[in-house]
Amino acid sequence: MNFPTPDHERLAAGLLGLSLGELRARNQVGSLRLPEAYAKAAHQLEKGVPLQYVLGRAPFRYLELKIGPGAFIPRPETEVVAGAAINALRAFPAVDRLAVDLGTGAGPIAAALASEVPGAKVIAVERAWAAAGQARENLEPLGVTVVGVDAVQVATAAGPLSDLAGRVAVVAANPPYLLDDAELGPSVAEYEPPAALFGGGPDGLETPLVFLAAAARLLKPGGVVVLEHDPSQGEALRRAATEHGLFDDAHTGHDLTGRDRYLRAERTDRGQP
Ligand SMILES: C[S@@+](CC[C@H](N)C(=O)[O-])C[C@H]1O[C@@H](n2cnc3c(N)ncnc32)[C@H](O)[C@@H]1O
Numbered sequence: 306m307n308f309p310t311p312d313h314e315r316l317a318a319g320l321l322g323l324s325l326g327e328l329r330a331r332n333q334v335g336s337l338r339l340p341e342a343y344a345k346a347a348h349q350l351e352k353g354v355p356l357q358y359v360l361g362r363a364p365f366r367y368l369e370l371k372i373g374p375g376a377f378i379p380r381p382e383t384e385v386v387a388g389a390a391i392n393a394l395r396a397f398p399a400v401d402r403l404a405v406d407l408g409t410g411a412g413p414i415a416a417a418l419a420s421e422v423p424g425a426k427v428i429a430v431e432r433a434w435a436a437a438g439q440a441r442e443n444l445e446p447l448g449v450t451v452v453g454v455d456a457v458q459v460a461t462a463a464g465p466l467s468d469l470a471g472r473v474a475v476v477a478a479n480p481p482y483l484l485d486d487a488e489l490g491p492s493v494a495e496y497e498p499p500a501a502l503f504g505g506g507p508d509g510l511e512t513p514l515v516f517l518a519a520a521a522r523l524l525k526p527g528g529v530v531v532l533e534h535d536p537s538q539g540e541a542l543r544r545a546a547t548e549h550g551l552f553d554d555a556h557t558g559h560d561l562t563g564r565d566r567y568l569r570a571e572r573t574d575r576g577q578p
Pocket residue numbers: 376377378379380383407408409410411412413414430431432433436454455456457478479480481482500501502512515
């Protein structure tokens with residue numbers, strides 16, 4: 306059987322609960338039978354609905370998350386960012402492993418922290434109602450608390466999570482950071498929530514800077530922020546982190562294609578956010 310696109314092949318594998326290798330092996334020996342649901346699901350795919358929404362799930366590191374319209378689809382580059390946050394959290398003694406994931410979406414970073422760092426206590430923050438609902442489904446079984454608030458409020462002194470101010474070891478986030486003129490594939494533009502994509506302002510940094518301010522409020526001295534960004538934003542975020550003395554040791558990490566992809570910086574004991 307010939308599949309018209311790689312996504313059709315992945316769809317068939319996903320519906321049958323097979324790996325691509327297993328699907329291909331069955332196909333080669335002629336024992337592959339497509340399930341009844343395939344034709345309708347393939348039609349959705351052909352209309353442009355992202356594969357992950359059609360299947361209702363998306364892989365992320367060692368996990369498979371439930372996903373549907375209203376929540377951003379986890380991307381491979383965020384697996385690297387989550388890896389940096391995991392390493393940062395593991396460097397703290399087990400009793401101090403308190404982490405916050407800002408703008409959790411369907412919850413991939415929080416889920417990875419909770420499942421890969423022994424003793425981690427993780428709180429996930431999400432403003433969008435539809436995404437927060439999906440995050441709860443994915444995260445509550447892992448013991449993660451999902452808080453439905455805006456990071457703008459978290460960044461203010463008396464805001465939600467003020468009981469965590471100055472206590473958190475790691476703040477990790479993949480904020481919306483695209484520039485307004487970013488070119489999007491049709492399935493992204495049509496199906497993923499714009500509020501999860503665009504950072505705002507001339508350089509896409511409006512929301513990333515809010516997340517950085519919220520991180521400065523939450524982190525204890527020596528605590529680490531790991532913030533995903535567009536390849537064009539590395540220098541501006543390093544500068545923003547260090548210019549008011551809030552963070553030290555700011556550097557830029559790369560994704561698997563070698564592009565600038567995330568800020569990692571340590572909270573100093575100087576400066577009030
Ligand atoms: C790029 S998506 C990332 C989602 C998830 N962390 C991931 O990597 O798949 C950004 C997320 O931040 C949320 N968000 C945007 N602005 C926010 C704000 N001010 N406060 C809280 N969440 C926000 C969006 O709703 C969206 O779910």
